[in-house]
Amino acid sequence: MDMNEKPKVEEKVQEVPEVEAPKLPDTKEEKLVAEILKKAPYAEGSVRRERRVEFKVPADRIKEFLELASEKFEMLIQISVVDWLKEGEFELVYQLWSVSESVHAFVKTRIPRENAKMPTVMDIWPVAETYEREAHEFFGIVFEGNPRLGPFILEPREYEKHPLRKDFNMIGYVKTIYGEDFDRYDESKTNYVI
Amino acid sequence: MANLEVPRELREEAKAHDMYLHPIDKDTYELFFGPQHMATENFSIILKMDGNRVEKAIVNPGFLHRGFEKLAEQRPYFTNIALLLRICVPESDVPENIYSMAVDEIVGWEVPERAIWIRNVVLEMARLSAWMFWIMGFGNEIGLYTAGQWAAAYRERFMRLFEELTGGRVYHIYTVPGGVRRDIPGDRWLRQLRDTVEYLKGKMRDFDDILFDNYIMFERTEGVGVMDKKFALKHAVTGPNLRAVGVPYDVRKDDPYYLYPELDFEVPVLKEGDSLARVLVRRYEMEQDLYILEQLLDMGPPSGPYMVKDPKLKNLPRFKVPAGDAYAHVESTKGDFGAYVVSDGTHKPYRVHIRGPSQSHGVTVLEELLKGARLADVPVILKTLDNCPPDIDR
Amino acid sequence: MKMESVEKPKVRIVGEEKVKLKKSFVKPWMGIKYLFKKPVTIKIPFEKIEPAPKYRGFHTLDWKKCIGCNFCGQICPARAIEMTWLEVDGKMEKRPHPKVDYGRCTFCQFCVDVCPTGALGFTENFYLTTGGLEEDLELFNWVPIHPDKVREMNEKFGDYRFPVVKIEKKADGTYVYHLRDGDKIEFKILGYGLRPPKKPASAKPATAQEKKEVSKPAEKKEEPRAEPEKAAEKPSGE
Numbered sequence: 001m002d003m004n005e006k007p008k009v010e011e012k013v014q015e016v017p018e019v020e021a022p023k024l025p026d027t028k029e030e031k032l033v034a035e036i037l038k039k040a041p042y043a044e045g046s047v048r049r050e051r052r053v054e055f056k057v058p059a060d061r062i063k064e065f066l067e068l069a070s071e072k073f074e075m076l077i078q079i080s081v082v083d084w085l086k087e088g089e090f091e092l093v094y095q096l097w098s099v100s101e102s103v104h105a106f107v108k109t110r111i112p113r114e115n116a117k118m119p120t121v122m123d124i125w126p127v128a129e130t131y132e133r134e135a136h137e138f139f140g141i142v143f144e145g146n147p148r149l150g151p152f153i154l155e156p157r158e159y160e161k162h163p164l165r166k167d168f169n170m171i172g173y174v175k176t177i178y179g180e181d182f183d184r185y186d187e188s189k190t191n192y193v194i
Numbered sequence: 195m196a197n198l199e200v201p202r203e204l205r206e207e208a209k210a211h212d213m214y215l216h217p218i219d220k221d222t223y224e225l226f227f228g229p230q231h232m233a234t235e236n237f238s239i240i241l242k243m244d245g246n247r248v249e250k251a252i253v254n255p256g257f258l259h260r261g262f263e264k265l266a267e268q269r270p271y272f273t274n275i276a277l278l279l280r281i282c283v284p285e286s287d288v289p290e291n292i293y294s295m296a297v298d299e300i301v302g303w304e305v306p307e308r309a310i311w312i313r314n315v316v317l318e319m320a321r322l323s324a325w326m327f328w329i330m331g332f333g334n335e336i337g338l339y340t341a342g343q344w345a346a347a348y349r350e351r352f353m354r355l356f357e358e359l360t361g362g363r364v365y366h367i368y369t370v371p372g373g374v375r376r377d378i379p380g381d382r383w384l385r386q387l388r389d390t391v392e393y394l395k396g397k398m399r400d401f402d403d404i405l406f407d408n409y410i411m412f413e414r415t416e417g418v419g420v421m422d423k424k425f426a427l428k429h430a431v432t433g434p435n436l437r438a439v440g441v442p443y444d445v446r447k448d449d450p451y452y453l454y455p456e457l458d459f460e461v462p463v464l465k466e467g468d469s470l471a472r473v474l475v476r477r478y479e480m481e482q483d484l485y486i487l488e489q490l491l492d493m494g495p496p497s498g499p500y501m502v503k504d505p506k507l508k509n510l511p512r513f514k515v516p517a518g519d520a521y522a523h524v525e526s527t528k529g530d531f532g533a534y535v536v537s538d539g540t541h542k543p544y545r546v547h548i549r550g551p552s553q554s555h556g557v558t559v560l561e562e563l564l565k566g567a568r569l570a571d572v573p574v575i576l577k578t579l580d581n582c583p584p585d586i587d588r
Numbered sequence: 589m590k591m592e593s594v595e596k597p598k599v600r601i602v603g604e605e606k607v608k609l610k611k612s613f614v615k616p617w618m619g620i621k622y623l624f625k626k627p628v629t630i631k632i633p634f635e636k637i638e639p640a641p642k643y644r645g646f647h648t649l650d651w652k653k654c655i656g657c658n659f660c661g662q663i664c665p666a667r668a669i670e671m672t673w674l675e676v677d678g679k680m681e682k683r684p685h686p687k688v689d690y691g692r693c694t695f696c697q698f699c700v701d702v703c704p705t706g707a708l709g710f711t712e713n714f715y716l717t718t719g720g721l722e723e724d725l726e727l728f729n730w731v732p733i734h735p736d737k738v739r740e741m742n743e744k745f746g747d748y749r750f751p752v753v754k755i756e757k758k759a760d761g762t763y764v765y766h767l768r769d770g771d772k773i774e775f776k777i778l779g780y781g782l783r784p785p786k787k788p789a790s791a792k793p794a795t796a797q798e799k800k801e802v803s804k805p806a807e808k809k810e811e812p813r814a815e816p817e818k819a820a821e822k823p824s825g826e
Contacts, residue, residue, distance in 0.1 A: 051449055052521070074427045077523075078549040080534045095521060095534065095549070099427065099441060102448040104521060127430040130557040130586075153256040153587055164264055269665055276665040276696035340619055347628040354640070361644035367696040375701065376642075402609070404619040412611040447599040460600045462607040478607045510702045511662035 029053050029103055032072060040065050054106045062109045063119045066094060070124050073098045073105055079131035081139045085166040088113050090141060094121075111141070120145035138164035222249060225569075229257050233335050233573035237556070237583035243569065251564035253557050259587040266546040270511050271297055274543065276367050278533075281548055281588055283364070284327040287320035288526040289548060290369040292533035295451065295522035297371035300515055300537050303504070307496040309373035314452040315387070316359070316368060317524065318487045322394070323352035324527040325480045328580055332473070333405055335573040336414045341405040348397060351390045358383055373501035384491060391487050398481055406477045415469035419563040419575040422467055429562070430554040433529025434475045435579055439467035445525035453493070459486050469578040476527070476580075514541050528552060528580045550585020557586065638712075639748060644697045645714040646750060647688050649732035651676075653707035656683025658782055660699030660708055668692035669699060672731060673785050675776040684782065690716065690728040711738050716750040726755040733765065733773060741768050 033045040033053050043065055044056040057065045073096035082091040087110075094107040111118060120143040121128045132143040133152040140162040143149065151159040162168060225241040228234030236258045242250040262281060266274045278293050279286040291313060298305055305313075326349035333342035353363045358379050360366035368375055378384065405411055421431070426439045436443055442463045446454040462478035464471040506513055517539040523532030529551025536545040556579070563575050630637060639645070651674075661669040668691075671684035686699070686708065700708050718724035730752065738751050745768060756764040765773040779785030 075430045075432075077430060077530065077532060078534065078547065078553070080545070080547040082536050082545045093519075093534065095532070097530075099443045099448075104449065104523075106519075106521065125430065126428055127554045127558050130553055134553075153259050155256070163261065168264075170264065270663060273663050273665040273698060276694050276698065340622075344622075350628075357643060358640040361640070361642050361697070362695070365694075367694075367698075379641075400619070400622075403612075403615040407609055407612040408616045409611045409613050410616070442601045444599070458599075460602045460606075462602050464604055464607055474607050474609060477609075478602075509659075510698075511659055 028101060032098075032101055032103055036069060036072065040068055048106075051103050052106070053103055054108065057107055057109050059109045059111045059118070062092075062094075062107070063121065066096075066107065066121050067124055069096060069105065069107065072101065073103075075099060076121070076125035076128055076131070077104075079128065079135055081135045081141065081164075083113070083139060083164070083166045084110075085113075090116050090139060092118065092135075092141075116141040118143050122146055138162060140165065227572060231573070233331070233576045235331075235581070235583050237586065239560070239564070239572070241564070241569070241572070246568050246570075248564050248567050248569065248572065251561045253561055255556070255583055255586040257587065258584045262588050263546055263548065266543055268542060270541050271513055271515055271543060272370055272510055274546065275370055276365075278546065278548065279365055279367060281550065281584055282526065282528075282531065282582060283584055284582070285320050285324040285526050285528070286365050287316050287369060288524055288531045289533070290366070291317055292522045292524055292531055292548075293535065293546065294369050294371045295524075296520040296533050296535040297515060297537075297543075299520035299522060300518045300535065301371065302516075303372050303502045305373055305502060306499045308377075308498045309500045309502075310452050311490065311493070311495050312374050312378060312500060313369055314454070315487065315490050316356075316366070316374075317452070318483055318490065319352055319355065319387075321483050321527050322480070322487070323349050323356075325476070325483070326352070328476065328527060328577075329401065329405065332577045335577045336411060338405055338408060338410060341401060344397070344400070344404075348394060351393070355383070355387055355390060358386075370501075372504065372507070373499070375501075377500050378495060384495075387487070388491050391484055391491070395484050398484070402477075406473070411473065412470060414571075414574055415473055415578060418469040418571045419567065419578065420466070420468045421559070421563060425562070426467070429559045431529070431559055432551050432554070433525065433527070433580075434479060435472055435529065435555060435559075437461065437463050438471035438475045440465040445523055445530055449523065451522070451524060453490065456493075457486055457489050459489075469574055472578040472580075479527075512541050514539065515543070523549070526551065528582055528585070529555065531585075548585075548588055550582065550588070552582045552585035555579045556581040556583060639714060641712065643712040643714065644695045645710055645712050645748070646690075646716070646738075647700070647732040648709045648711055648735035648738050649685060650707045650709075650734055651681065651685060653705045654683060654685050655705055655707070656685065657704060658684075658686075659702040659704060660686050663698045663702050665696060665698070666692040666694050668694075670780050671782055672780055673778040674731065675778055676774075680778060680784075684784075685731055687729060687731045687780075690730075708732070709735050711735065711742065713738065713742065713748045713750060715748050723754075723757070726757060727752060730755065730765070731775075733767075737767070737771075744769060 027047070029047045029051065033047055033055075036055070037043060037045045040057075040061075042058060042061050046054050048054050055065070055069075075097045077095040077097050080093040080095060082093065084091055089110045090113055092109050092111065094109075096105040096107060097103075098105070116139070118141055120132055122132070122145065129146060129148060132146045133148055133150075135141050136143060136146075136149045137152045137154055137159065140160070154161075154163070161173065163170070163173075222242060222244045225243050226238055227241050228238035229236055237253065237255040238257070240252040240254055241248050242252075260280070262277050265277055269277070274293065275290055278289045281289045326345040329345035330342040330349070333339060333345065356366055357363050360368040360376065362368075421439060423439045423441060426436050426441065431439070432443065440463055442461050444461045445451075446459075447461055459482045460478075462475045462482075464475055515537045517537055519534065519536040521532055521534045523530050525531075530549070531551060532549040534545075534547040534549070535543055538544040560576070560579060560581065563579070564572060567575060656671060658671055661671055668689045669686045670689070672687040673684050674681045697710055700710050716727065718727055727750065733751065741751050742748065749768070751768055752765045753768055754766040756766065758764070760776070761778070762774065762776045767773065
């Protein structure tokens with residue numbers, strides 16, 4: 001939302017070959033992608049298969065893009081977060097469904113793991129409140145503007161542990177909660193497993 | 195679990211002093227609804243009541259959180275079937291199928307036709323037994339216990355059929371990536387299934403008599419929990435609840451999977467958006483499911499293998515899936531049930547994210563619909579939304 | 589999938605003219621006719637239902653066929669299977685055998701599916717109740733017994749109960765399975781895990797050395813499989 005002009009120009013320069021590359025849109029998915037990319041040249045779009053399209057959007061333009069996409073994609077089905085530990089990034093996948101066009105869209109964006117922050121999309125889809133609460137609880141991403149971030153599914157003592165992160169010490173946590181005798185080792189008797 | 199309006203320190207203090215139920219005002223009070231209440235199944239709602247009216251509702255899920263998404267990251271692909279199906283208890287074939295469909299798509303398997311047919315039959319049987327489960331709950335909530343008891347008896351027939359097909363009654367652990375685990379036990383089973391469909395067709399009229407035509411049902415549901423089309427789309431309402439506000443969106447029609455493109459069925463749509471419309475849409479779909487099963491039985495199972503042939507499947511625990519991601523969804527009785535599976539090329543999924551319909555029906559939608567409702571209508575709204583809290587918790 | 593071949597789904601959208609019902613004051617009373625019908629419930633002590641054939645119940649294990657490959661332990665979603673080194677009649681089994689913990693088992697029978705030799709199987713037996721004593725609870729953690737033995741007992745009793753009534757645990761690690769028909773299965777548990785135990789039996793050094801030699805090929809075969817296993821477990825484990 002609060003983007004300045006500079007990145008826009010940069011993106012456009014980058015995206016010029018991208019805009020030229022797609023061939024004549026003939027299927028409804030390709031038409032849809034072309035239509036959205038025309039309005040949002042900063043994004044990358046592709047058709048994955050029938051009724052599945054994919055967009056890659058830089059994190060600072062995500063709100064703008066989703067607002068644009070919400071005209072075509074009426075429903076926000078889910079916000080999936082994938083923790084790419086090696087890259088040090090969270091991947092947010094906004095799963096959108098278009099009731100009018102019958103197309104599912106993945107809108108992917110990546111943000112750094114440290115102090116992960118995203119703008120909320122509650123004002124576009126109020127249901128995002130739930131998804132963002134869940135993502136906040138399990139991954140620790142702060143969605144700015146969502147008033148209800150806090151303990152949701154987990155118990156308060158588990159809050160701020162962010163268990164679905166890949167570096168969450170699950171075995172250590174289980175040991176502290178259930179004690180040492182509630183155990184099972186893997187077949188080589190070296191690693192403790194859940 | 196729930197984020198009350200009270201600051202956290204105060205909450206903890208209140209918890210320490212066991213002061214959960216405290217009057218806020220003279221006429222307003224807080225009521226903890228569930229998790230023991232039958233209508234809520236496995237979650238609770240904190241109702242701020244003004245006399246008999248609900249002023250505000252705060253959903254408090256988390257009683258059934260088992261961390262399946264985390265556990266699935268630590269287990270081989272096939273093993274996860276035995277875990278993920280527990281996400282949806284009355285309709286356990288749905289998580290099996292969406293996960294299998296997503297993995298099939300990542301691997302790029304052509305699932306054999308016979309397996310597709312069996313999966314489709316299993317999904318429809320699961321839908322019917324879930325409808326029976328729903329009648330059980332709904333009938334009990336509005337005080338028509340007889341319908342619920344009949345439904346429980348008819349559900350037993352499907353459980354018996356499942357037992358013979360899959361070896362399990364409630365948790366079938368049957369659909370796996372690449373096909374199904376067992377072949378159909380024989381023509382006798384198909385005959386039994388046809389008999390059951392015929393039997394239930396006759397019983398639908400009895401259900402109509404005692405439940406769906408009943409004036410008590412009309413009195414309890416008409417004009418209760420109304421939502422409009424715009425609200426429903428913004429809140430990602432799916433399934434029968436969405437069709438009851440006038441949007442003809444059915445995954446089986448709009449994103450067809452398995453044999454649904456070849457099947458002939460009707461999608462009921464009503465405009466009112468109240469509890470009554472949701473009930474009537476569900477009743478019509480129940481009938482349609484019987485017709486769909488009949489058509490599938492008329493088609494007959496195609497011959498061929500029931501599991502994909504792949505040399506990599508020799509070493510099942512170390513079966514590697516190429517890197518990639520896929521989203522698959524099916525139409526369950528509750529709505530659009532989806533799974534997002536990410537693979538990084540190893541023998542364990544990198545991330546499995548299950549999208550249950552109750553994530554929207556059970557939290558924001560419910561909180562909005564309960565505003566201004568009478569206390570006696572709370573179970574009716576809960577049951578007509580067909581809320582399944584394990585979806586939220588996972 | 590073949591959905592691409594079909595152009596248009598034959599799905600019709602129907603509106604309120606078909607879906608809507610009329611409320612009725614009379615129809616609910618039609619349910620009374622069920623008062624004169626036969627109830628669907630089963631009168632339990634007098635009637636009983638059989639589990640379906642191939643109902644997923646307790647495991648069986650052919651100890652001769654089991655090669656100790658640990659596929660079952662790897663696929664188990666609940667980590668209920670532990671490989672166990674046994675000594676039967678003073679001779680150590682060449683390969684470890686799975687020990688199933690029914691406190692954890694989910695009865696998915698993936699272990700049976702992956703068994704490469706067909707040693708692990710399952711029966712329709714599903715009935716196991718015990719008291720709460722520690723020695724009663726031993727029943728829930730067993731090395732499955734031969735399928736023929738279970739089938740024999742099923743024919744004799746026919747009530748699908750657990751084939752063992754008591755598991756007696758002696759101080760030196762000897763386990764005695766008291767079967768329902770009075771038979772006994774006696775063996776000794778030497779250790780757990782993929783690798784054979786270091787000291788199979790301290791009391792009998794002479795036989796122990798022989799056993800060690802026997803178990804060496806097994807050890808060598810297992811070693812390379814165990815190593816990638818460890819490497820794969822580490823990142824996800826912690």
